[in-house]
Amino acid sequence: MLEFENLGYAQTLAQAIVNTLHEPLLVLDSDFRVLAASVSFYRSFQVEPTQTIGRMLFSLGDGQWDIPALRTLLETIIPERAAMDGFEVEHDFPGLGRRTMLLNARQVVYEHGPNTTILLAFMDITDRRRIEREKALLLAQTEELLRQKDTLLKEMQHRVANSLQIIASILLLKARAVSSAESRQHLQEAHQRVISVAEVQRHLHATTAIDQIDVGAYLTKLCASLASSMVGESQPIGIEVNADPGQIGSDTAVSLGLIVTELVINAIKYAFPAPRSDGLIRLSYKVDGDGWRLTVSDNGIGKGGAAPAQPGSGLGTAIVQSLVKQLGAAIEQANSAGNGLKIVITRPGSVALGPTAA
Template structure:
């Protein structure tokens, strides 16, 4: 059976008991902002005397420590226009407990049979949370600064490496022009092109938005154009064509692929066309299928006679080592239609025809 509260004293006792069960600091104010009730956690948190609190004006508590402009704004302006306000943040240096950041939640209680107004005010101390957030922001800011410094240093290093490679390539080319041995001259020219292939990657990295990836079509096209312009003679014009799927590759893979292309294109320029041939073509293709890829360098040259042993020069050794590093496999097809060398990562079915 329901038993109503017998008198106002019992109601006040129940109300105070409810207030004391609230974990956060809590106040009940009248319309003049005088304290009608305060929770036990309010006294414990702000270290104020209950006898000096009850019935006192909120702004006069603790020698005026609650006379905070932001709190006045909440109570005298916002709460008069609205019946509730949540998450109103106040930062203040309290005399007994130091600097604190509080979230204030306020409710205005209106009664059906009375013109009186009661204001409920709850405090949530978020000082520790804000301190952690500030530390995280400072850490993030420092990390961003370090990353920017790293980016600047990496770009400066790449710039210097690219310059060094260009100097080395120039020295090799000058030396090639000064030697009397045709064989030595050819070896120096090939070394020059090997250095240029690495320098081309560095140049792309330096001009790309990211430091770790480069655009494959532009990279292979410019690399092959450089090879053709410096190595193809007037006595046998050879077109070097590139067909590649759009996409980006990481710089380490780009270096390996660039060196492979350099070796295979140089080999085709040197050996594929021993006799003058109209429409001589070297075709470079790069295809992808998910994480799989296939690089092919083919020509429409003389090819190799049946039973002719494969070449075992420096270029071949370099290509085999790079193919192994890329965890790929190499396949060579050479017949009367020319030679095709494919480097394949995993299983890949080519959709682009070889040079013809």
């Protein structure tokens, strides 16, 4: 250890060490009189050494350090604990304005002698606290905007559902009023499509997720709803859903829901022209990496043993084909086991959807 020839050398070294510190620092005696101060202290609080050294801390400047919280720290806490970290003080300092300081204090007890020294370090955290308040305010504003958005979204969903129900009712009334059988059929099909869109929206909005939908639960509920609304006691048709677990975006869910609705409705309406007890529609959704395969099949009359046909040209088929294209998928139609019909829609992995994708 370096030995000093006299106390003056030790004081010079101690002052040099104090001056190298970036944060303001005071060295106080047991009576809170300033023994030394760092250059950063003079610079930060705009005071001179002649106004600082030898004076009581609480009388520095115009009494700007005569802060009750600081007195508590030095007179009560330090004697009991010998150290204190992170003691926060907020005060109006002349020439500086209102500042927030973080104080760290240490009591130094010497082995030989009754005297003690207190090291008091200051950290200006005014800007940090301001940023934290701004972030908290921004977070609160964001949460309020999200709450308002959620309220508006629910209101919009409610209005859309009501509008769809009104449109469906009007179409049904018109279908009953027209004399042409062909017009009546077209109006009834339009009515059913509006109802199916309403069902898709209702199932999507029943979930608590904002953008991700549990595909298995979604398709199961959708098919159950279609079965309850379209399958009667005179023509019992079962609908089975087998879906791999996973999440899909709400935009993809809308398109899938509309596709499934069209295919299931067509199967219910056309695959079983005569009542039978074993009528069954199967829906399968299989995940392949980031791609998927949707299959809707039935054990109905199929194509009468004909070769696999391409999808027809009706409105329902046009809707399905358009949605399949938007999803970047491909559609195939074939006879299924039991001479029924099977529709397979495949979306390969790593397909980038275009700007019009649903």
